[in-house]
Amino acid sequence: MCSVPQGANLLTEIIRAEIGDGGPMPFARFMAQALYHPEFGYYEKDTGQVGLRGDFVTSVSVGAVFGQLLAFRFAKWLREIDGPVRIAEAGAHDGSLAGDILEWLVANDEPLFERLTYSIAEPSAKRRSWQAKRLAKFAGLVEWHDSPSDSPEIRGVIFSNELLDAFPSHRIGWDAAKRDWFEWAVGWRDGGFHWEPVDGVDAAWRRLLPTWPSELLDVLPDQYTTELSPQANAWWRAAADKLTVGKLVAFDYGHGPDDWPAANQPDGTVRGYREQKLVDEVLANPGEQDLTAHANFGLAKREGESAGLQTEQFTSQERFLNGTFAEMLKTAPAHSQAIDVRQLQTLTHPAHMGRPFRVLVQSR
Numbered sequence: 001m002c003s004v005p006q007g008a009n010l011l012t013e014i015i016r017a018e019i020g021d022g023g024p025m026p027f028a029r030f031m032a033q034a035l036y037h038p039e040f041g042y043y044e045k046d047t048g049q050v051g052l053r054g055d056f057v058t059s060v061s062v063g064a065v066f067g068q069l070l071a072f073r074f075a076k077w078l079r080e081i082d083g084p085v086r087i088a089e090a091g092a093h094d095g096s097l098a099g100d101i102l103e104w105l106v107a108n109d110e111p112l113f114e115r116l117t118y119s120i121a122e123p124s125a126k127r128r129s130w131q132a133k134r135l136a137k138f139a140g141l142v143e144w145h146d147s148p149s150d151s152p153e154i155r156g157v158i159f160s161n162e163l164l165d166a167f168p169s170h171r172i173g174w175d176a177a178k179r180d181w182f183e184w185a186v187g188w189r190d191g192g193f194h195w196e197p198v199d200g201v202d203a204a205w206r207r208l209l210p211t212w213p214s215e216l217l218d219v220l221p222d223q224y225t226t227e228l229s230p231q232a233n234a235w236w237r238a239a240a241d242k243l244t245v246g247k248l249v250a251f252d253y254g255h256g257p258d259d260w261p262a263a264n265q266p267d268g269t270v271r272g273y274r275e276q277k278l279v280d281e282v283l284a285n286p287g288e289q290d291l292t293a294h295a296n297f298g299l300a301k302r303e304g305e306s307a308g309l310q311t312e313q314f315t316s317q318e319r320f321l322n323g324t325f326a327e328m329l330k331t332a333p334a335h336s337q338a339i340d341v342r343q344l345q346t347l348t349h350p351a352h353m354g355r356p357f358r359v360l361v362q363s364r
């Protein structure tokens with residue numbers, strides 16, 4: 001356990017008071033406050049978190065190529081569906097990816113564009129306003145909902161990039177002697193936040209734990225740590241339930257169905273990012289740095305399948321985007337000339353975004 005020295009910041013005071021009233025809080029609550037507190041949360045501050053001049057880059061901030069390739073792939077899927085169709089994005093941030101996709105579609109597939117609605121699932125009024133500004137030229141085509149549950153049924157594509165890793169996560173640890181999981185809660189002591197192992201603060205995560213074989217649990221080191229996000233799972237389920245025909249797709253870094261628990265990550269995957277650097281002290285300065293934890297594609301896959309979806313593909317971003325580009329070269333060579341190859345290399349380079357980022361595609 002480490003005590004984290006704190007500079008004065010209002011969100012620190014708010015969280016500290018909550019701990020004073022209710023005792024140590026699950027990290028999921030800390031992360032929710034740090035990222036989404038309506039006034040001081042990291043993602044509620046003026047835009048600028050994502051991109052080379054922000055705290056971290058995403059596939060979207062690499063350039064328009066990510067959106068162009070997604071548009072090409074989505075168009076192919078949408079042409080298989082008759083009548084009005086939707087692309088529904090979540091985690092749209094400042095609307096850049098939506099803009100890149102819509103620019104490509106209006107330029108390259110007028111008939112599809114005519115029957116398309118673009119919906120954005122966005123609970124934050126502030127982020128909606130950034131998106132509306134970026135997408136002003138597509139006003140009338142774009143509509144907003146708080147969440148997939150509030151949206152109409154979707155015939156089309158529901159997708160996100162780096163949404164699942166941004167949901168609040170519980171951080172849990174393995175007690176080898178008790179052969180049970182405990183929660184790493186966040187407490188306050190000596191002027192700083194610190195990690196505190198507790199039993200049963202909030203067992204919302206327990207039902208997500210797979211029944212791992214006892215041979216595996218036998219070799220898990222004491223205090224082995226990982227994350228679980230009931231909110232991410234509930235989001236996936238709600239999206240799956242809304243999909244009447246089409247695809248549900250997520251791009252993210254995260255655990256696959258076969259590589260969790262991960263032997264090479266005994267301390268878990270919670271990370272902080274600020275000014276393009278990893279921050280050691282994830283509990284320091286809430287609201288001033290990004291916090292993230294691995295998406296769990298295995299659990300999303302399971303959730304989608306229990307909602308009746310079929311898993312079509314779980315692959316690397318490298319294979320997904322290179323496959324899409326190869327198809328573009330073959331079937332629409334004129335479109336492929338507009339693709340900036342250097343951006344594509346960044347998105348697909350195995351040591352860069354190509355391998356760590358993965359893609360789950362489910363369908364109904």
Ligand SMILES: C[S@@+](CC[C@H](N)C(=O)[O-])C[C@H]1O[C@@H](n2cnc3c(N)ncnc32)[C@H](O)[C@@H]1O
Pocket residue numbers: 043050058059060061090091092093094097121122123127160161162163166167
């Ligand atoms: C890591 S950023 C990724 C932004 C963008 N998709 C990109 O790739 O550049 C995560 C985004 O998800 C948003 N987000 C978090 N929870 C959300 C939710 N429940 N519904 C919609 N967006 C959410 C955050 O506000 C933030 O804009």
